[in-house]
Amino acid sequence: MSPEGRTDENVRNGVRVGTLVWGAVLIVIGVLLAVAKFTTIQLDARVVVIGVLLLAGLALLVGGVSSAAIRAKKRRDEATDTLEQ
Template sequence: MSTMSEDPRGQEQQGPSVSTIVWGAVVVVVAALIVAGRLGWFSLDPSVAAVVVLLVAGLGLVAGGVITAARRRGPTGEAPHDAAGHSAAPDA
């Protein structure tokens, strides 16, 4: 799997996607909660922990998507254009 993708404006994006970072964080948090629970540092209801972790992950994915969409639109609010100058936004 490549971490480089082609931006609709022809610019190359580098680095991992937002979803990769969010789901990686979910895995790390779940593992940390399991380890901490096994070591007896605290007692936690697994159902409540699952709901909280998934809620935070969902909010992170939505926020990341909104930020990415805003960056792709650019400062003028226009939809990106392809190399031929056609708008990438669907016609209404």
């Protein structure tokens, strides 16, 4: 155990998927608002919100599944390395 009370298992590397997805949602909404404000393009707000939320939900699901698969592979690799020693 490290001095901070954390084990290697508790330390996360990289950015969380949810942080990236919600950041992307905010950027998309901001860009769409700017496009609607400064061009003659008219957007139906309800359809835009539904589309953005559907894409965000899909991205969260895919990110969560891929993250779980990566963690499972790391655990299998660590277990194999431990058995080989």
